[in-house]
Amino acid sequence: MKVWWGVSVFALASFASAQVSTPLVVKQVAAPPSDIETGVVVLPDPAERGVASRSALLEVDLIEDPATGRWSWSAGVSVGARGAQVAFLPSIGASWSARIVSPGGRAADADGADVAEGAGGVWHDRERLAWSGSERLFDALAIDGAEQGDWRIEIESDRGVNGFVLVATDGEVELYTHRDSYSALAGEPVRLFASFSDGSRPRGLHASVRAPSGASFAVRGDPASGLLSFTPDEPGAYAVRVEAEGVDAAGDRFVLTTQHLVDVAEPADPLGGVRVDTGDERVVFEFQAQSGDRRVILASEVWGERDGAMVPVCWLARVCGSARSLAMDTRWLSMAGVDPATVELRRTRVHDVNSMNLLELVERMPAPAAGVALPPAPDAPTRDMLVSASPEAVLTPLDPGRGVLLPPGHRLLLVHGYCAPGNPFPTAHFSGSYAAFNDPGANRSHDEFALEILAQTAQMKSFGVAAHSQGSLASLHLYNFYFSGMDWARGARLIQTVGAPYQGTPLAGLGAVLGDVFGVGCGVNPNLTYLGAAAWLSTIPTSSRQNVWYWRTTFEVRPFVVNYCSLITRALLNAPEDGVVEAAAGVLPGATNMGLKEGWCHTNDMRDPQQTRDAQRNAQINQTARR
Amino acid sequence: MRLLGAVLLCLSASAGASGSDACATTPVAIPDFNAQGVVAPIVVDAGPGLVVETITVHLGITHPWVGDLVVTLESPSGEVVALLDRPGIPSTGFPGPFGCGGRDINAIFADDASVAAEDICSYAARPVITGTVRPNGSLSAFHGQPASGTWLLRLYDLQSYDVGTLTQACLQITTAPACPADINGDGKLNFFDFAAFITLFNAGDPAADINGDGELNFFDVAAYLNLFNAGCP
Structure with missing residues (x-):
């Protein structure tokens, strides 16, 4: 007998040698033509995945008055009927003395000490910055619009402590900035385009860029075209703050900013054409090997000719290592009714497995599979057409021998999110077999996160997931690309999620920019930007998404008060939002939408309770979960 | 038929055992x-002097995780063949480190399965696991062994959290005489066996086609005499 002593021993023994890398046979994923036709597995236009802003993250550069030795900075804020928010973000805590002054001369200190008696219509909060990983508290003020006109922000200090002030005026004009490509490679230009929602051109346009080395430089934009461009010379995360100056209909000057995280990669080895290997049951499309062990996600559409017209056959994707290939079940050809000799690959793309940076895109490659024996066509795609084993194993950083090893069995896995201190779900809300994933304070790509889940569940025969925030995306990534206990879980719902930024969040860009000032503890995560999320989502076919049930939440709307989860992030997010994730960006097309519930916020330091603590919803999750 | 006196102990070859x-x-x-593990004995009474010519095993098991299971079959002579050995293990991807997580078995284990x-x-x-499937070991190891006696089906569940039950275990054995020249099957090789052969030969019975060439002629007589002269074990 092979494994007398039980598989847990096998698993430990097997993984014990995996300190450096573990070979895994990964999933060869396929999707039907409908996923191509509906755009589920197609990269959307990057121009549609830009960042919109009615706020300005203003750099505060205090100026010393030689006469007094005091340092100061001030700026005007035009407040309309919809009010404004101001957040004070000094690089060193308690170093600023700040206040806002109304057009009528009333003042409110940033620390809120005199807000109640002095301002009337000004609200104060002191909060942590969501997702920063920092325990620091920041002052934020909201002006409700009762007193309209030109307000002033005044900051003083006895030291030259710089930082940022985040100002949102909820004005009519919106700044929109977007990249023109999913690709950002060292030595090649990165382009951003800026425009105002009213069609007016910026009067002034520039960007502040911080390179991975820490060096900062300015980029002057072209107001006429809205173009800002720079050429990164090293791989890594670039934090970009775009600042556009305009004039509104009333002739008043305004400044708006957007924040971007641009993850720059080294180019990959080119795919170099395709070699077609036809077998009895599947066709393998082989490309030039990648030097080293760099892992990528390789995806391609397969097309063929039927009745004189090219039609989609299927879509293929998988994680690849040095060997890059895609395998297609020949039944896809039968179902599409195409001539195998006319097969071609379209929109073949290579993404960095971690950043989802687009490393290469080949629009069309002839890949004739002439001579392949076509089996009978099934009525509908079978599970083994959608998921099969990859042609070769991939070396991964999976390491179950290190760190947390959760208990065995069939379980519901509670998965926390990005930069979380631990499991956010009250365990009292769950019964039966469950376990809490534990990776506190971590910042991982979806792929790294997924492999960490795989590592921690190495003893579980099967598991379903209840996940929060990025944990949701990582769980879906795991299910989509790797074999795991999730494949064998039984019950109703495989992946149930709360507050998941399936389509990204602008806080990813904010974190990148602010990290420069006070060191964002958990680091930057390109998967969580709008653009990164779009690239990732385009590799998740409907058959995987259908295994997700997702809930979204937003703050409670109370009358006669300024409503928010986080007064700071409210300035950056389109309501309804939960303090981190906008409801619109929390939608996962193809999955089951369980609704948007008021009165719950993303993290436990926001105004309403943390969304993971909803006992009613958790009871439902517990009852319906696959295990 | 090359061997005289072959006995089909079980005629059924379908998933539903007869x-x-x-x-x-x-x-x-x-x-x-x-x-x-647990042992499920199977008593086979094929009569004296008959050995296994072919054997298949019809196995029915309800179990939520078949990757837990090891199943072996031991002949009355003590020969052991593994029918199943934790299907799916080892694995570096599909189906995962715990082997096949599928449910239940209702299959015929046969060497010639594809x-x-x-x-x-x-x-x-x-x-x-269903249909006709190839066992982990080769059932041909039982060929030539006495069919009669108590066969032992041993079942092991080597991983926790999933429990199963053996619902059916049947052997389908075709037998042949241990001594093919012992035509009348009385366990003795003597004149009466020769007389029985001549009777079959004269009657044109295909059982007298000793060399299996489809004809009854001198060469069959010669072949029988060779068997007779070789004696019995």
């Missing part, structure tokens, strides 16, 4: 995560 199969008494609970029981795992099929 009443003529030699079967274990079921159900039998398989102890979970237990290296001692698919191995170890490789038949899928997410959707239930029972996951």
